[in-house]
Amino acid sequence: MKKIVLVAFLLSLSFVLVACNSKPKLRILNWGEYINDEVVEKFEKEYGIDIVISVADSNELFYSKIKSKTTAFDIVIPSDYMIEKMVEENMLLQLDYSLLPNRSLVTYMDGVNQIFASMTETTFARSGLNINYNNYAVPYFWGTFGIIYNNRVEGLEEALEEHGWAVYFEPNNYFSSARRGMYAVPQFAYASAMMYLGNNPNEYNSALLAQTKTVLQNSNFVEWGNDTLKRNIEANNLDMAFTYTGDYLDRLYIQLSEGKTLEEVRATFDIYIPDTTMVFIDSMVIPNTAKNIEGAHQFINFLLDPENAALNAEVVGYAVAFEEAFDIILSYLNSEDIEMKNWATANSIYYNMEIERTYYPLTSLQPSIIDSISTMIDQVRTG
């Protein structure tokens, strides 16, 4: 018995000793599967800092975890609208660009600058504050939304290229028997109908709400889903769905890893990205509860290095925010390694930034407006 106690004591002591090493810590609050472990190791080695990653799966959780102050996170990676909300509520520190020399190494993509400008605009419209979001946030990844479609339906691809949103929203005029699916997030559904109507998806009034309701009702959606949308299109149980481009790439990479060629996969299902579309951007910010502010800057500076940003993108299906990092990815287009080549090709097709598009990030709407939109969507769904 005494031996067991002794062993247990020694074991627990060893845990305590491991936990007590003198290295400084950097606490990151991130989304799941949203960072390359190689990047973490490289940073830890270079700077002698231990990275501790916590994971949450919604922006609202990020918000409440910072607000509750139970853990002092040094870096958080929320999306656009949540950053607007956090800045308005004074939850973030301003970045010290003298500690971020690598900022001069990278050029933000045009779309990223558009998003930051749009965030400034919506914040101003809402609260009258004029905020340059570059002072608070450095982009991590971003991505577009598009219409995944079933390419086994004859002529659908051409119709989408030619008529865009109308094909998806007008079953009376195009492909009346096509099975349409919508993302079951009320604000996404509202925004997509707004873009189809030619409006800014962040605008809201009761007349627009009624218009979008009619549009959504006329679309005869057979599914309101999330991750199920991409799977159903892949399985030929759905023909069109509005969703994240990353959702498509996720399935694409899986099929490629199963040995199919890019052409084969694209012939069964593909994604169309409209000229006016929704985008999201996740950015690194430092909450004002942070303890290791210097380390946080070091980490952001580290990821501003295009090499590291490209390395990080290898395991994440979203778009890098820096032109220089994108060029590194494209350099794998002629790679011998088939996986790297596929990855580069997919990036060049689906995150082709030479096509000029209008990008709208969704803003943080007032709770009462979100509730009106949710109720409208519930009404469309309940018929």
Place this chain on the structure above:
Amino acid sequence: MNKEFRVLSRPYMVWLSVLVFFPILAMIFIGFSNLDSSVSIGEISLSFSHLNILTQSSTIIAFRNSLIFALATTFICFIFGYFIAYEIKLSKFKNKFVLLTLVILPMWSNLILRTESLANIMSENNILKSLLGFNIFGNIAGTWMAVLFGLVFTYMPFMILSVYTALEKIDFALEEAALDLGLTPLKKFWKVVFPLSLKGVVTGSIMVFLPTLAGFAIPKILSRGQIVFIGNIIDNKFIYTNYNHGALLAVVILIFILGSILLITKFDKEGETLL
């Protein structure tokens, strides 16, 4: 009871109050106050403005859906479940435990997994179609039939087990006496067996009705998001952090649950059939 033993019940009592009783009070409070993440402690006040959610057409339709499906599911489970239970009771098979195990066999796998698989084989193109060449279910994913089938399939075991428990408790001497006194087997069933098993039917019905009424996963998956139950509305309210409305609707469900429990105690004073 022994004092020492009574102490052992304490942990569960504490657990009940911390994780069930106080949260219910909090839920009622949140449903009838202005409390949310942006309100500081000093500004909290009672508010009945959230009651407007109850008259919105989407809430009413969702309630109607939940109620209709819950009633239909309960009725179908009663019709089929009763006779399965009766068959098991009559069965000459020595080891009835094996039969009962078969009944609850589907519950050994995870509910979401089972429902997702059902949704899959109810779709137009699915694994069974590629294997067999035809669709067993037709293409009913996304329709009311799919939801009803899924609910009946999931909750049927509760009905069978409750009814079976009640049937097993019927003294065989009573049935013999009924036959002796000249009843036909069918009359014996209606006049003796069925009335005595009614407790089990009520308990089983409530055990089917309640989870169907409050549930949200099965309709969400099998209707492919097209048939909205009240549980789905509550789910969405919490996801989009409208806690007040979510809590208020949950309170309404709670009233239904309390009503059903009153119903149980009326029919089953000893609480036997709940076991």
